[in-house]
Amino acid sequence: MDTDELFNLMREKIEQTLKDVINRVPESELRFMLSYHMGWEGESNGVKVQGKRIRPLLTLIGVAGTGGDWEEALPAAAGIELIHNFSLIHDDIEDHSEMRRGRKTVWSIWGVPQAINAGDLMFSLARNSVLDLQKYIPVERVLMAIELLDQTCLSLTYGQFLDMQYEKINQIDIIDYWKMIGGKTAALTSCCMKMGGIISGASSETISHLSRFGEFLGLAFQVVDDWLGIWGDESQTGKSTASDLVEGKKSLPVIFGLKNCDGFLEEWKSGIGNLQKAQNLAETLELCGAKAFVEKEAEKQTLLALEALHLAIKDEKYANILEELTEGMLHRKK
Amino acid sequence: MDTDELFNLMREKIEQTLKDVINRVPESELRFMLSYHMGWEGESNGVKVQGKRIRPLLTLIGVAGTGGDWEEALPAAAGIELIHNFSLIHDDIEDHSEMRRGRKTVWSIWGVPQAINAGDLMFSLARNSVLDLQKYIPVERVLMAIELLDQTCLSLTYGQFLDMQYEKINQIDIIDYWKMIGGKTAALTSCCMKMGGIISGASSETISHLSRFGEFLGLAFQVVDDWLGIWGDESQTGKSTASDLVEGKKSLPVIFGLKNCDGFLEEWKSGIGNLQKAQNLAETLELCGAKAFVEKEAEKQTLLALEALHLAIKDEKYANILEELTEGMLHRKK
Numbered sequence: 001m002d003t004d005e006l007f008n009l010m011r012e013k014i015e016q017t018l019k020d021v022i023n024r025v026p027e028s029e030l031r032f033m034l035s036y037h038m039g040w041e042g043e044s045n046g047v048k049v050q051g052k053r054i055r056p057l058l059t060l061i062g063v064a065g066t067g068g069d070w071e072e073a074l075p076a077a078a079g080i081e082l083i084h085n086f087s088l089i090h091d092d093i094e095d096h097s098e099m100r101r102g103r104k105t106v107w108s109i110w111g112v113p114q115a116i117n118a119g120d121l122m123f124s125l126a127r128n129s130v131l132d133l134q135k136y137i138p139v140e141r142v143l144m145a146i147e148l149l150d151q152t153c154l155s156l157t158y159g160q161f162l163d164m165q166y167e168k169i170n171q172i173d174i175i176d177y178w179k180m181i182g183g184k185t186a187a188l189t190s191c192c193m194k195m196g197g198i199i200s201g202a203s204s205e206t207i208s209h210l211s212r213f214g215e216f217l218g219l220a221f222q223v224v225d226d227w228l229g230i231w232g233d234e235s236q237t238g239k240s241t242a243s244d245l246v247e248g249k250k251s252l253p254v255i256f257g258l259k260n261c262d263g264f265l266e267e268w269k270s271g272i273g274n275l276q277k278a279q280n281l282a283e284t285l286e287l288c289g290a291k292a293f294v295e296k297e298a299e300k301q302t303l304l305a306l307e308a309l310h311l312a313i314k315d316e317k318y319a320n321i322l323e324e325l326t327e328g329m330l331h332r333k334k
Numbered sequence: 335m336d337t338d339e340l341f342n343l344m345r346e347k348i349e350q351t352l353k354d355v356i357n358r359v360p361e362s363e364l365r366f367m368l369s370y371h372m373g374w375e376g377e378s379n380g381v382k383v384q385g386k387r388i389r390p391l392l393t394l395i396g397v398a399g400t401g402g403d404w405e406e407a408l409p410a411a412a413g414i415e416l417i418h419n420f421s422l423i424h425d426d427i428e429d430h431s432e433m434r435r436g437r438k439t440v441w442s443i444w445g446v447p448q449a450i451n452a453g454d455l456m457f458s459l460a461r462n463s464v465l466d467l468q469k470y471i472p473v474e475r476v477l478m479a480i481e482l483l484d485q486t487c488l489s490l491t492y493g494q495f496l497d498m499q500y501e502k503i504n505q506i507d508i509i510d511y512w513k514m515i516g517g518k519t520a521a522l523t524s525c526c527m528k529m530g531g532i533i534s535g536a537s538s539e540t541i542s543h544l545s546r547f548g549e550f551l552g553l554a555f556q557v558v559d560d561w562l563g564i565w566g567d568e569s570q571t572g573k574s575t576a577s578d579l580v581e582g583k584k585s586l587p588v589i590f591g592l593k594n595c596d597g598f599l600e601e602w603k604s605g606i607g608n609l610q611k612a613q614n615l616a617e618t619l620e621l622c623g624a625k626a627f628v629e630k631e632a633e634k635q636t637l638l639a640l641e642a643l644h645l646a647i648k649d650e651k652y653a654n655i656l657e658e659l660t661e662g663m664l665h666r667k668k
Contacts, residue, residue, distance in 0.1 A: 024488070030495040090454060094447035113428035116450055117494050120424060123457060124487035131481055139473045146480060147465055153458035154358070160451050161364040 003321055007057065013071065014056045017078040021129045025121065029110075033118040034125075037089055037106050049101045055192045056081045058217075058322075062196020062210055065318030073199045075132035076145055080192055082126035083149065087156060089119035094164065102238075123153075137199060144198045152191040159183020170265055172255050178219070186218030193217075193312070209312035213322075216305035221329050223298040226251035228334065230282050231291060236333040245271050245278035252297065253290040261288035302330045337655055341391065347405065348390045351412040355463045359455065363444075367452040368459075371423055371440050383435045389526045390415045392551075392656075396530020396544055399652030407533045409466035410479055414526055416460035417483065421490060423453035428498065436572075457487075471533060478532045486525040493517020504599055506589050512553070520552030527551075527646070543646035547656075550639035555663050557632040560585035562668065564616050565625060570667040579605050579612035586631065587624040595622035636664045 001009070018038065025031040036042035039050035056077030060070040091097070092105040093115055099105065107115035130149055133142045162180040166172050193214030197207035228237055229244030230253050237243075244251050245268070250258075257264040261284065271278040285291060305326050313319040335343070352372065359365040370376035373384035390411030394404040425431070426439040427449055433439060441449035464483055467476045496514040500506050527548030531541035562571055563578030564587050571577075578585050579602070584592075591598040595618065605612040619625060639660050647653040 026492065028492075028495070029499070030492065087454075090450050094450055112446070113498055114495070116424050116428055116453075117491050117498070119450075119454075120421075120457070121488065121491035121495075123454070124484055124491060127461065127480075128484045128488065131477070131484065134477065139477055143465070143468065143473055143476060146461075150458055150462045150465065154455065154462065157451050157455035157458060158360065158362075158364065161362070161448065161455075164447055164451070165363070 006321075010057055010060050010070065011053055013074055014053050014060070014077055014081065015050075017074045017129070018081060021078055021082065021125050024125065024128065030114075030118060030121065033106055033110055033114065034122055036109075037085060037118070037122075039101070042103075044103055049103055051085075051101070053081060055084055055188060058189065058192040058214065058325075059196050059199075061318055061321055062193045062214075063200045065313040065315050065322065066197055066200040066202040066206060066210070067315070068196070068200025068202075069136075072133070072136035073196065075129050075135075076149075076195050076199060077192075079126045079128075079130035079149060080188065080195065082122050082129060083153065083156075084188060086119045086122035086126060087160070089115060089122060091160070093119075094160070133199065137201075141198055141201065145195060148191055148194055148198065152187050155183045155187035157183075159185070159187065166250050170258055172250060172258070174252075174255060174259070177252055177255050181219060181222040182215070185222040186215045189218030189221065190214035197312075206312055209308050212308035213305050213312055216301045216308060217326055217329065220298055220301035220305055220326070223252055223294060223301060224330060224332060226253060227291075227294050227298065228332075230285065233333060238334070240275060242271075242275070242278040242282045245281050246273060246275055248272035253285050253294050256290040256293050257285050257288060261285070261290070264288070298330055302326060344391055344394050344404065345387055347408055348387050348394075348411055348415065349384075351408045351463070352415060355412055355416065355459050358459065358462065364448075364452060364455065367440055367444055367448065368456055370443075371419060371452070371456075373435075376437075378437055383437055385419075385435070387415060389418055389522060392523065392526040392548065392659075393530050393533075395652055395655055396527045396548075397534045399647040399649050399656065400531055400534040400536040400540060400544070401649070402530070402534025402536075403470075406467070406470035407530065409463050409469075410483075410529050410533060411526075413460045413462075413464035413483060414522065414529065416456050416463060417487065417490070418522060420453045420456035420460060421494070423449060423456060425494070427453075428494070467533065471535075475532055475535065479529060482525055482528055482532065486521050489517040489521035491517075493519070493521065500584050504592055506584060506592070508586075508589060508593070511586055511589050515553060515556040516549070519556040520549045523552030523555065524548035531646075540646055543642050547639050547642035547646055550635045550642060551660055551663065554632055554635035554639055554660070557586055557628060557635060558664060558666060560587060561625075561628050561632065562666075564619065567667060572668070574609060576605075576609070576612040576616045579615050580607060580609055582606035587619050587628050590624040590627050591619050591622060595619070595624070598622070632664055636660060 022031065022034050032041060039045050059077040059080055060073055063073040064070040089106050092100060093107045093112055097105055098108040106118055130145055133145055159180050163184055166180065190211050193210040194207055197210040229249065229251055230242055232241065234240050254268060257268065267281060267284060271281040306323060309322055310319060313322065356365065356368050366375060373379050393411040393414055394407055397407040398404040423440050426434060427441045427446055431439055432442040440452055461483065464479055467479055493514050497518055500514065524545050527544040528541055531544040563583065563585055564576055566575065568574050588602060591602065601615060601618060605615040640657060643656050644653060647656065
């Protein structure tokens with residue numbers, strides 16, 4: 001089976017597992033909300049709005065790459081994807097985002113109260129799914145998997161807290177940025193890989209390398225995301241260039257600018273909500289070194305990720321798959 | 335040790351366990367939010383605003399009453415209390431309640447986004463706490479405990495969904511009311527008792543009786559709560575008589591009225607937000623039989639609870655404690 005075939009098969013099984021878990025909810029508008037969010041039902045549903053399911057794929061490849069049977073990891077892979085999606089439902093409320101992947105968000109259709117509750121349900125379902133590992137692996141490992149998931153959720157909520165805190169502060173150290181995205185983004189990608197190792201019964205050394213790989217991958221991903229939010233090509237990202245500047249988001253380039261570029265704060269503030277000014281600001285940031293800094297950081301995190309990857313995964317086939325995926329993430333255009 | 339001493343000791347240990355769990359969050363405003371909600375810090379903190387911790391107490395007595403060591407159940411008891419409190423933080427947002435136990439709610443101090451996230455964190459901590467059972471009991475039982483907790487959370491969110499749905503509907507069958515409070519209230523009290531049986535290693539028959547006891551106890555509790563929300567004495571409940579009618583809450587007496595009392599719908603609508611009309615409405619409901627119906631239901635559920643209790647718990651000391659507690663719940667004034 002070549003990589004594309006493998007990915008297609010994995011995606012198909014992930015989707016089926018996710019559907020089985022969500023079907024545990026009695027048929028109701030509540031279940032429909034979840035199904036809508038997952039991209040299976042409602043307006044313009046379909047593969048395009050379902051997201052890439054990159055996290056569960058990482059988990060399954062982590063299992064296969066350390067000698068396990070990836071099909072046995074499906075309940076955990078689905079659980080992680082549900083954690084990711086529960087946090088999206090709640091983040092959309094917290095950020096007041098009305099649209100996601102070109103469709104209305106859950107809260108903007110059903111209102112904040114029902115959306116909070118739907119997110120809580122998806123959070124419960126995530127854990128419920130992981131428990132299905134009992135069918136395949138020893139209970140001790142199931143408990144390790146659950147413990148990892150819970151620990152990850154603590155990091156996620158702490159990262160989200162920091163992110164919202166930073167909205168109110170204009171002087172943020174770069175180290176605080178790493179702490180924040182370490183929780184918000186990297187904790188979950190790290191969890192994906194670590195989960196793979198736990199399920200396949202890998203050594204604690206391998207699990208620790210897997211965890212580091214996932215962490216640096218998540219950091220690199222977020223840094224590239226921040227780069228794209230300012231210098232991304234509109235025709236590729238589907239968002240206007242400098243969109244993060246228009247929204248006033250404190251992404252890495254902005255944090256760098258606030259710290260290192262003279263008079264940046266005032267200029268940055270005046271760009272919020274003003275596309276023209278925001279686009280000029282993107283040039284200011286580039287001239288003052290923010291773009292180069294962010295690119296260097298993305299490369300650094302990617303290198304660290306690859307280093308950990310090769311320590312973790314000796315099977316060439318799967319190491320190559322993950323290496324390609326990591327490189328692709330660094331050079332992605334959207 | 336007499337009952338009061340036992341309760342005091344249990345409460346003390348529950349509080350300490352809860353604090354230990356919440357202290358796993360890095361020191362931050364986020365941790366303060368949780369600590370504030372639990373009644374330990376911030377404005378007018380203290381025992382009076384901490385709630386009765388009735389759910390963890392039920393769990394511990396469930397363990398002791400079926401021959402287990404209640405101290406070993408503390409991580410689960412604390413976990414259940416955290417589930418209860420996470421749902422309160424989110425419910426307060428969903429219901430737009432600005433006050434709880436005479437203090438501002440989390441969202442009304444820190445805003446909706448931070449409050450959603452704080453609730454999510456408390457939800458994660460609940461599960462994190464239950465995992466500590468590993469120190470004391472075999473892994474198989476730990477998994478059963480976690481499975482129970484997750485299943486309960488599915489019921490809780492489904493019940494909360496129904497509750498919000500019913501706000502929009504004026505014809506609700508009594509059977510739908512039981513479904514709703516079965517999820518919103520009784521699932522968690524049932525979980526408390528069942529958890530006790532799981533931890534002490536009781537037989538599946540005993541566990542099933544415990545579960546039924548907890549369920550009927552929760553139903554009775556909610557029915558009495560609904561009674562108090564209309565006919566409760568202001569000097570005891572701290573809320574005005576008929577307060578549920580002023581708020582337009584679809585509690586059991588109202589559902590009965592909407593179904594059985596001619597012309598009630600219009601009269602009920604005109605009472606919302608109008609204390610005088612709401613108080614007249616309380617009389618209308620009484621005349622039309624709603625009060626007697628609700629009282630009969632409260633007694634019926636209490637009897638069913640007691641029946642299950644005596645099947646579940648043979649140890650006279652603990653059976654008496656729970657019987658008193660159940661009777662006390664039926665005849666409570668606030």
